[in-house]
Amino acid sequence: MLAKLRIGITAKLFAAILSTCMLVLVTMHWGVRLSFEHGFVDYIKRGNEQRLILLANALGDEYQQHGSWDFLRNNNKLVYNILHSLEQNPDANAQLPPHGWRTPFWIIDRQSTVMIGPRTPLPPESSRRSITTGDGTVVGWVIGSPPERLTRSADINFDQQQRRTSWMIVGLTMLLAALVTWLMSRGLLAPVKRLVEGTHHLAAGNFTSRVEASSRDELGRLAQDFNRLASTLEKNESMRRAFMADISHELRTPLAILRGELEAIQDGVRKLTPQSIMSLQGEVATLTKLVDDVHQLSLSDEGALAYRKGHTDLVPLLELASGNFRHLFTQHPLTLTLSLPQQAAQFGDPDRLIQLFTNLLENSLRYTDPGGTLHITLLSSSDGNLLHFDDSAPGIGDRQREQIFDRFYRADASRSRASGGSGLGLAICQNIVEAHDGTIVADHSAAGGVRITIHLPSKTH
Incomplete structure (x- = not known):
């Protein structure tokens, strides 16, 4: 059953164009996804670095007012208030992305003692911003973990939402591409199907078959050539039939005369005289001339007539x-x-x-x-x-x-x-x-x- 299954040129063209569209869509999807994920992480990273700078400047001002870090040790609430004030500050908010801090951070003093942050080892590739006083003295550092991946649930949900939306767009685009490809393949191959059908008619001996030349491209010119070929074949067939009818008619008359005269001589109606023999020879000469003319014409038509120029x-x-x-x-x-x-x-x-x-x-x-x-x-x-x-x-x-x-x-x-x-x-x-x-x-x-x-x-x- 499968061996007898024949895939038409329309299905082949449809599959070729659709598979190309799908490959392009999937490639674009993954390219956009990779670009979005890396761009989103870089966006968060730049926001964190800006917060590190602003937080380090704010803590430097606080240290200069208090003269030590006693006000900050284990006082997470103060740090959160400072961060909240930075978010509420119109000047700072114009430079920061929304949704606040997205990675762990630490605040350490000059002895590298952690005052604020998780009690875990500091990451080796962390971002570090120094905390300085008005005279430029370094009194500590603010350290932020690099955002290698999304960690906040809001960011993860946003990423998943974008991924689902992207796949939905890919699916709808594939359906649209399939519809357009189907219509395009049928439209492009319609002239080819007409030519195939016309060729079948010619092969069956129907030389009156013609196809519609609806375009001026290569297929249109091919349809015009097909019509000219069909017209030539129709003319040749008509000439062949006329030729056979004419030559049979031309041969019938002298043969009928010869038969009549021979029968008349055989029945004794007409005597075998020199005049009757000359009459028979005249009809034979007519037949000979006709056969010679047909032979000469056939040789010249085939190009076999010898020319010694x-x-x-x-x-x-x-x-x-x-x-x-x-x-x-x-x-x-x-x-x-x-x-x-x-x-x-x-x-x-x-x-x-x-x-x-x-x-x-x-x-x-x-x-x-x-x-x-x-x-x-x-x-x-x-x-x-x-x-x-x-x-x-x-x-x-x-x-x-x-x-x-x-x-x-x-x-x-x-x-x-x-x-x-x-x-x-x-x-x-x-x-x-x-x-x-x-x-x-x-x-x-x-x-x-x-x-x-x-x-x-x-x-x-």
Whole structure:
């Protein structure tokens, strides 16, 4: 049972803070007690020393009046009257603490004979004040015992009362500290508990979970990061589901066509002719292109797509890629024009850059209406190279412009695969550009179509 008992972080924080408060309170209590006891004893000691001085002066005056000590021997009442007069004297009372003498004292003559006081040996560390006459002659001494500890019942009761009060204050302070510590620990750990609960929801697959960021401290920033993480996971999960749905849809159509044609040939509805074989090969080529695109996209997403970067020139790469498409553009028919500088130095992978240009040319070939145009512009500067691919109608809307680089997205959902492609070409283009630390954006073209703008920064390594 005890092995299964788990102490939460709230209880641990509460115990840590409360134990620290208790240690501080107990230490302060004992420090105050020691200071009070020593200070109280020193206070009594100073009062006794003042009384010794006053009593010695009073006895000196009495001795000078009587001429001997006969009036004082065994006359305790006279000494008490003198002490009482000292207490009643306003001038003396201002210098003395209350409650009178607190330790034994002795009065001895010049022969060290005890005249007043207990008939016990004089303490070795006693306070001694000489009794002198007007001409300075020493006629005796007043001796007081040092107050090493409290002896009077009134002082002991006062000390005990202070001790009880001190412990009561410590107890009440501990209760208050426990209450404040409990509230503080719950308040401080409330954001942590919300994060823990949110993490459990994420671990269970609930990516819609969010936590409240109610502060601007480290916990508040952690809650904000948690919400961003949950949002990213939710987006990735949505993209994963959409990707699986899209790829299954893309594979279903050519497979259905292949199955239908093969069944038709098998049932004898359609004869096995060169034309039917070419149709089957076309569907197989479509499947092959789709699988290759998915493979290329997965490699670029994982960073496993090989890039062999080096110093190259974009001008011959663009000329090579556009040359491969001139015959297709002529058949469509579309007009392909280029505005290129003499050279455009770039640090990158020539093969991947040609793949980038090929995908953009193929995208314009598929989506531009017959009789349209595609104009490629390359601007080279010290900051890098800027490319514009401007084609003619049809164009795209603002919402489509933001989604054009998404996987399996086609601006015209009604287009068939033959005209619309797999919808992965621009997503692969985006990964290639980002691998070269560049940017690619889509905008409206002045010719009525789409303008794809690519910026590739100039780097030497």
